[in-house]
Amino acid sequence: MAALCHDIGHLPFSHAAEDDLFPEGFKHEDMTAALIGSDELRQIWDSLVPPLNTSHILKLSVGKRYLPELSFSAWEELLSEIIVGNAFGVDRMDYLLRDSLHIGVQYGRFDHHRLVDSLRILSATDYSDDHTIDPPATLGLELGGIRSAEALLLARYQMFSQVYLHPVRRAYDLHLRDFLREWLPGGKFTTQPQEYLGFSDIEVLAGIRLEARNGSESARRIAHRRHFKVAYERNPGDQRSNLEASEFVYKAVKNEFGESNVTLDNYEPSGSVIDFPILQPDKRIVSSTGHSDLLQRIPTAAIGFVFVEPSIRSQVQKFIGDNRESILDGKWE
Numbered sequence: 001m002a003a004l005c006h007d008i009g010h011l012p013f014s015h016a017a018e019d020d021l022f023p024e025g026f027k028h029e030d031m032t033a034a035l036i037g038s039d040e041l042r043q044i045w046d047s048l049v050p051p052l053n054t055s056h057i058l059k060l061s062v063g064k065r066y067l068p069e070l071s072f073s074a075w076e077e078l079l080s081e082i083i084v085g086n087a088f089g090v091d092r093m094d095y096l097l098r099d100s101l102h103i104g105v106q107y108g109r110f111d112h113h114r115l116v117d118s119l120r121i122l123s124a125t126d127y128s129d130d131h132t133i134d135p136p137a138t139l140g141l142e143l144g145g146i147r148s149a150e151a152l153l154l155a156r157y158q159m160f161s162q163v164y165l166h167p168v169r170r171a172y173d174l175h176l177r178d179f180l181r182e183w184l185p186g187g188k189f190t191t192q193p194q195e196y197l198g199f200s201d202i203e204v205l206a207g208i209r210l211e212a213r214n215g216s217e218s219a220r221r222i223a224h225r226r227h228f229k230v231a232y233e234r235n236p237g238d239q240r241s242n243l244e245a246s247e248f249v250y251k252a253v254k255n256e257f258g259e260s261n262v263t264l265d266n267y268e269p270s271g272s273v274i275d276f277p278i279l280q281p282d283k284r285i286v287s288s289t290g291h292s293d294l295l296q297r298i299p300t301a302a303i304g305f306v307f308v309e310p311s312i313r314s315q316v317q318k319f320i321g322d323n324r325e326s327i328l329d330g331k332w333e
Contacts (some may be wrong), residue, residue: 001045001052002060003083006091008035012188012204015176029066033058034193066257074137074247078121080141086150087276088119088139096155099163107115107158113170118145122277123284133181140285141276150294160269160301171227171307176204178218230262231316234304242328246304252327253306253316261312265305273298 009031011018018028035041036058045052056076063084064072070173072080093112100108122140141149163169181187190196212223221227231253238245250264273296276288289295306317320327 002057002080003090005032005036005041005057005061006083008032012199012201013176016173017180020177021180021184021187023093023188023191023199026191027066029062030189031193031196033062033067034191036061038193062303078139079139085139087274088115088152093152096152096159099159100155103163105159107162108155110155111148112152115141115145115152117149118142118148120279122279138175138277140279141288142279143281143291146288146292147289149276150298152291153295155224156302157298165301165303167230167233167303167305167307168227169223170267170303170305171229172222174263174265174307175218175227179211179216179222180204181206182216182218183211219243226310228307229310229313230305231262231308231313232306232320235304238324238328242330245328246306248330249320250306253308253319254322256319257308257312257316261309262316263304267301267303269300269302274287281313 007028010029011021011028022028022031039056042054045054045057055070059067059070059072059076060080060083063080064070064077065084081089083189084091094117095111096108097112100106118141120140120142121137123137157171180189206218208222211219232245232249234247234266242248246266247265250262253262273289275295277285278288279285306316
């Protein structure tokens with residue numbers, strides 16, 4: 001049940017502009033928790049045979065990271081990791097396989113059967129055949145599954161760099177964010193579960209269609225496929241001169257062509273290299289990054305796009321090309 005409820009707090013269109021459309025400090029995980037603990041769902045948990053514990057479902061579905069006020073047992077931490085874990089959580093495995101299938105690309109595919117078969121409950125220092133978890137343990141792998149784990153993390157990098165961070169997809173996220181800021185009361189989604197459930201993809205799409213006819217520029221860009229185009233993309237050469245190259249280019253273009261004609265899209269992944277324990281044939285447990293050079297070298301997917309109104313794209317690109325050095329030096333006026 002926790003697995004089924006894991007994503008029930010998602011916004012319409014999932015993660016698109018999530019950070020900008022909830023009140024500050026509120027995440028979709030908070031909405032998931034509110035819905036799981038609602039009177040309506042509590043009645044369902046209580047009516048099942050045997051009845052389910054609301055707290056158990058909540059902890060396993062959301063995880064300790066988003067419920068710091070709750071006390072997790074070692075088993076609850078481990079079971080929640082199966083669903084929400086950053087390395088081997090089924091949510092992360094599933095979206096790669098599902099998205100690659102429905103989009104029609106091969107990037108997200110990996111041998112998940114081999115990976116799941118290789119999963120083990122491991123502590124940082126020792127291994128117990130009776131699967132006790134004292135001291136607390138985490139999900140790890142038998143050594144034979146390391147190549148499947150590498151394939152998973154490579155698939156994740158490729159899906160982010162080729163699909164999730166594709167400039168057209170990101171442009172529509174920005175237009176959707178702008179539309180919702182105009183359309184929603186107060187420019188934010190409500191944090192009240194009953195009101196929140198009144199919004200789905202269907203209601204938002206209907207709102208876009210209506211407001212496009214009423215003159216909303218952001219709605220028209222979505223409805224008529226007139227999305228902003230990339231005029232500048234962060235690159236290693238410019239970053240060697242200026243780590244904030246995208247921001248500097250954005251400011252220069254905005255000042256030259258007007259704020260309404262340009263927008264900046266920066267994405268830097270949070271977190272560090274994913275590390276997990278590996279059980280060797282001699283029962284010793286080692287770090288995955290210490291065993292696999294590949295895991296240490298998988299890059300993070302990051303972007304820095306400057307999007308502009310399509311009609312001025314060539315002018316903007318010429319402007320950037322003519323003034324690149326002074327823009328990156330911060331001397332352009």
